[in-house]
Amino acid sequence: MNLYTLSEIIDKKFSHGEIPPQNIIEEIRSITSKGGYIGLAQIDPTAGNLEFNAKKIAKYIKYSEKIGLDMVIFPELALMGYPIEDTIDRHPLIVRENIKWLKGLAKITKNTTAIVGFVEPREKDAEGKRFYNSAAILQNGKITGIVRKSLLPTYSEFNDYRYIEPSPVVGVQPVETLGKLSRENIQPSNKYLEINGTKYGISICEDCWNNKEFFEKNLYDKDPIEELKEADIFINCSASPTRAKKEQLKHNMLSFISSKYKKPMIYVNQVGAIDNISFDGSSRVFNSKGELIARAKSFEEQFLIVNPKNETGKIYPLTKGLEKSLTEQKVFTLEYESDLERTYKTIVQGIRDYFSKCGFKKAVLGLSGGLDSTVCAVLLADALGKENVFGISMPSKLTSKESKSDAKELAENLGINFTEASIKPMVDTTTDCLNDLFKVVETKWDCRYKNSFTPDNIQARSRAMFLWGISNEFASCIPIATSDKSELYMGYATINGDMSGGFAPIADVPKTKLFAFARWLNSNREEKNAIPEAIILKKPGAELAIDPKTGKTLNAEDALMPYEFLDEIIWRIENKNESYSDLLEAEFVYEKKNKISKEQKIEWLDKFYRRMSTALYKWSILPPSVIVESRSINKSDYRQPITSSKINYKGVNEEEIANSLL
């Protein structure tokens, strides 16, 4: 058997908590003990759970030792988990504790060098923030050196600079500086880690993202990789989340650096999800020509053995969607096909890790027979196991027979638990109570709406009442918020209703993508066609109200605008920072297929900005979800004051300004 077949056996044993069999260890060792072999420990840590993370790290250190590797490398902040956010500021104990665990890990090392990310406290009165984002070199029972991160991202989902100080120095500093390094006491040390005559230049994540030739625009002045150019091999310990279109950029950038400096590059990435942020793993190694020689799996823990010198490595296939070429700069086409496998794995991993890390096991959700709840049910079944999902069809008097039967059929196809429970008694009682109450209130307040959304919302909230009831009554169970990204942008979701839940799986997936996604799920899951075709074909609508024009239940696109048009607005704003006038001038894909008047376009654009401005509050109380797209409205990724709802997104001309200020 070859190295990678043997490795896979070990990985499987480990994942079942078993100790690997001695004969396979021996067989691997016969290959790796020749020297130059390195282990990339692509692990899934839990934020702040030091014992859990340390045990996982220890397992791989001991294994690496057994098979005689030169080195085993862990991701950025592996011991603490990334991101840990403000936790280290309010609870500095866990930073002190992580040092104790780090020293414990050092003690178990022997001949194999381990590189382990941790949070390093700084001296109390040191200038700057209180911590470094560091990686320790552990060898022969001791910590022998420290590497610290210089470039601290603070955009989108990143907030490193809140409590982390940028390192004033690149490369390895001696262990004596642990907890004591400052600008003033940088040691004139060998900045490379030397093992058997090979010099390794170690950097942490963002430190390799500032090449002045590769990027048109640089975020920072300093380029740590340039300062490490005398290395024989580069190492980057990373925690880099998956986002649409990011992989190819990362790949090209790492390849560029390897070929530019003519050094192999070893890149070790975190896998798994921490709250809203999903890391894809896909750790990899390039040779000195910038060619890929090894890549770990995406969205799975893996221990990948490589030898950059003799170019031993295996390239596991990348999740489809990750591989899409960035040079393919095409305009918005509403063709999501190429990104659907990545979307699937990102969300399934996000659900699985959120549940397991919080200690939840079960999910309950409303099945309306519509697309959103349907896709959520499929994802939950795959992430948690079908026996752990309960779908409840909760019809009102407006719910069609088809909605009920579609929901039931879906549940049967998926094999999830299912029941039907009418909300009619609750809606009737609530409506009666509220009507009495409204009569009293309107004696004091003369601002009662002639047409309100109250009846719609009563239905959505009654359903949430059922789901939260089940969550309260059954252990380790949380309800699911099924809102999608398009609807959230429009605030088309009920507070304490469908947008309420313990987790929101598709909050960053636009509606048009969900249609494509449903078809993809039907074709690509083991059980084909779990989603009834009728669900994919029907027009989205919440079945909460009757359209006075048609006498039928109101269609979401009539209440909002065509989803294709809406999703293109969102895409253009998020990806191209387009303004109102840019959008007005652009030719939308929808327009190519449907002739619409300028007035119609203006009406939709106005509606978009008006509704988005008042949806900011809803974004702020959105349950945890998984970031999927290149940009999102997730509050850990994007923050806008709710009180900025009066922004004029159209802009004004100089004359209007002059008149206003007269």
Place this chain on the structure above:
Amino acid sequence: MNLYTLSEIIDKKFSHGEIPPQNIIEEIRSITSKGGYIGLAQIDPTAGNLEFNAKKIAKYIKYSEKIGLDMVIFPELALMGYPIEDTIDRHPLIVRENIKWLKGLAKITKNTTAIVGFVEPREKDAEGKRFYNSAAILQNGKITGIVRKSLLPTYSEFNDYRYIEPSPVVGVQPVETLGKLSRENIQPSNKYLEINGTKYGISICEDCWNNKEFFEKNLYDKDPIEELKEADIFINCSASPTRAKKEQLKHNMLSFISSKYKKPMIYVNQVGAIDNISFDGSSRVFNSKGELIARAKSFEEQFLIVNPKNETGKIYPLTKGLEKSLTEQKVFTLEYESDLERTYKTIVQGIRDYFSKCGFKKAVLGLSGGLDSTVCAVLLADALGKENVFGISMPSKLTSKESKSDAKELAENLGINFTEASIKPMVDTTTDCLNDLFKVVETKWDCRYKNSFTPDNIQARSRAMFLWGISNEFASCIPIATSDKSELYMGYATINGDMSGGFAPIADVPKTKLFAFARWLNSNREEKNAIPEAIILKKPGAELAIDPKTGKTLNAEDALMPYEFLDEIIWRIENKNESYSDLLEAEFVYEKKNKISKEQKIEWLDKFYRRMSTALYKWSILPPSVIVESRSINKSDYRQPITSSKINYKGVNEEEIANSLL
């Protein structure tokens, strides 16, 4: 009449939208036109509402011109409002627009110089972030210079560095650098603003917070004030929020700088609230000995005229609580008295600005007869007007007669609208429906709790259903979440129930402070004793369940722990970063009065950490609220991964670590 009496007349006119009378303008002008007079325009901007902010700025520019001031100074980012957060990244249009408005403002200037904060875009390919946080010097119809912020806070409520680039240069750069400054093209200009022979050294907010002698620990290397030391007078344009214990630090620091450099210091602060952040204003001027010579009002828009050279200025009284000496380093005493006026004004301003900036007018809340909803009702009546508040008593079968009559009495005392609406029909129907549903679910899932909180939560959610119903049915009305800080720390609040609402006024006020606060409100509001004594005296309890031990409704302190003890844990963690073992060793105030066993203390501490760890999700979906204390759990102030719920806050010893890693 003196300058300040005359000024107050103008302020009053302005606040009613009136044009000031010519005779008073003339009278002021007779004083101010002698030269050296400067206006501190302490304004309340709305985030991103450029027209609103620009008109306000224009009003004061024109007024300053009329009365012949040398200069009028506005707070940090006055034109945009601070904070604007990620909005400028996703919608760069508003930055381009703010430049147009800035140029419009420049055009209306004549002899009086105006200093106006704005967001400055940078060149597309410039290294670093896309914007500067800048202030423009406007004179004689033109922008004549730009000052940029160098030190960018990124801790607690601050996130400047997310999209703002630190300025590479201190002081004034010529207008030619507008939109074009980079490290490479810094102009060798006069860095001071010169007016009538006086050199002003201008800095923005954090730039004056890094004096190496004053602070024991510095966050940054650079000290911009040191680089401006050749100025005759310092100016600092600021947007500095109120937090417990912050004022005295700020005051001492500004005074220290003035006296150290022997220059007057003019400090202009923003007032008003933007979402969760409440700015106290209290703009001020120190003479060159570091003595206070002028101070604007706290928590009010004001235009304060000063003359630092001849020491003309008026010191308006500081809101009590702001003035508390920082040197008074006393341990936690549960004596909140000194901070209650500040607390009151912070929250009232927070409510008023949130409502007015979002376009809301009315609030509806449940009145339980308990302390939380009572204090909320008082604050809402004061912030919005009693006619705009509707209190609803929503009794269940567990609600005592006293609770109902206390709620009614409170409403009558306050003069707010009031009615009673029983939730019994809703609770009965929901309970019946849920019991049927639970029977089905338990045929599939064997994890039904023997004792659950479902009945408690049904009550809380039925009440929220009423309040949100009213909000949906009546224009510009939002429901209020009444949870307090102590309960939120413990997760002792119902999702979609009492913790749900459009705004949460007391989410950063601990329970023990609320008791003191209620008494303070009774003594210090115009209408004395609006809060019935019975409400203050009763033990907190949500009246959601019966205590099996006593047969009476369950008391919150029995479910949790004594509030005095709980609040001291919170205070020690937030203010002193104490760990589990620190807390165990410390002698709590509660312990001085009540003998408790070590076992009891451990039980409470364990309960605290256990409950806090699982409350993280609730913090993440908390409605907007006002930050009051020096540290909070507000998500714009503190972020911790929800999946970090397994952190071991007790820590472990080396032996345990070694055994774990064996």
